[in-house]
Amino acid sequence: MNSRQGPIGVFDSGYGGLTVLKEIVKTLPQYDYIYLGDNGRAPYGIRSFETVYHYTLECVQHLFRMGCHLVVLACNTASAKALRTIQQNDLPNIDPERRVLGIIRPTTEVVGQYSRSRQVGVFGTTGTVNSQSYPIEIEKFFPDVQVYQQACPMWVPLVENDEYDSEGADYFINKYVRQLMVQSKDIDTIVLGCTHYPLLAGKLQAHLPPGVTLLSQGGLAAASLADYLQRHPEMAAKCSTGGGRTFYTTDDTATFDRQAGIFFGEPVSSIHLAL
The missing domain is CATH 3.40.50.1860 (Rossmann fold)
Known part of the structure; x- marks a missing residue:
């Protein structure tokens, strides 16, 4: 070097x-x-x-x-x-x-390619959700896509305390999934808007409706x-x-x-x- x-x-x-x-x-x-x-x-x-x-x-x-x-x-x-x-x-x-x-940008500039319904969900930390970064950035690339967000404050602690695969994790995964999906039954693509969340992907998929695509950022x-x-x-x-x-x-x-x-x-x- x-x-x-x-x-x-x-x-x-x-x-x-x-x-x-x-x-x-x-x-x-x-x-x-x-x-x-x-x-x-x-x-x-x-x-x-x-x-x-x-x-x-x-x-x-x-x-x-x-x-x-x-x-x-x-x-x-x-x-x-x-x-x-x-x-x-x-x-x-x-x-x-x-x-x-x-x-954020590498995800928002392609997310519209995955959604047929043009209804996209975002799971994120409270800070990321409050910043409105995902709706703002997605609109730049895909103005026809409607974005729904859900803050998941318990997910990072679950992951960092090695509880992400436990039965207790299911409660908080199901809770936030329901809170997101009640916003629109047509959400067909969800961005994992925190880099901890891929470790929860298996459990998330089990709680989501069939056919919903999860996008990890890595x-x-x-x-x-x-x-x-x-x-x-x-x-x-x-x-x-x-x-x-x-x-x-x-x-x-x-x-x-x-x-x-x-x-x-x-x-x-x-x-x-x-x-």
Whole structure:
């Protein structure tokens, strides 16, 4: 790796972004990656716009200092509450040659291709739902699609406490599924608008009506990143290609490693980052 190259940074407030990194590595295994999970200050979903923005910017700047020219916010809440401000206000002053991409757009620009009824649902954190990011972004690409949202505040705690496959999880899955589907019986496509939610996909499918399509963001984000790098060879040239992966957490490394392996699908050994 020469001085002009660096790893691709992947940021999340906790563990969920590892489901995205897992798919990115499958699609683009040749690149080096740094993952930063801000577990010490998670969850972001219940925090204000201003707090999420400051936390996200601080972590993005850490990744820049680690040599990343390109950072992916693999966090719906950070993408909803911080991405635009960082792109428009901060990057021109920090370094106009660096880029920060989000997790919402890769989903919203294709979701209309999956829906026949033009009725789309979104499961998300309270912060993501309140931001209205999904309805706003989907309307840009598919103005004929009607979007219905449901906040699911109990799902992230279930996943992070290893209860996502328990009988207790069924209660809260069924609760939020019913609250979404009562808004429209014609919903035929649902976006999992939080990167934790793929771990609930099996149970979700069992509680949903037959024929409803669930869209997880990892594969869509990976395909979008591959397309971005192909369209921007000048940025691809700045991304090092050693196939390495480094993991950082702002919380206890032993706890992170134990949980991260569930999301990433293979053992993880992390380094503590003090903010």
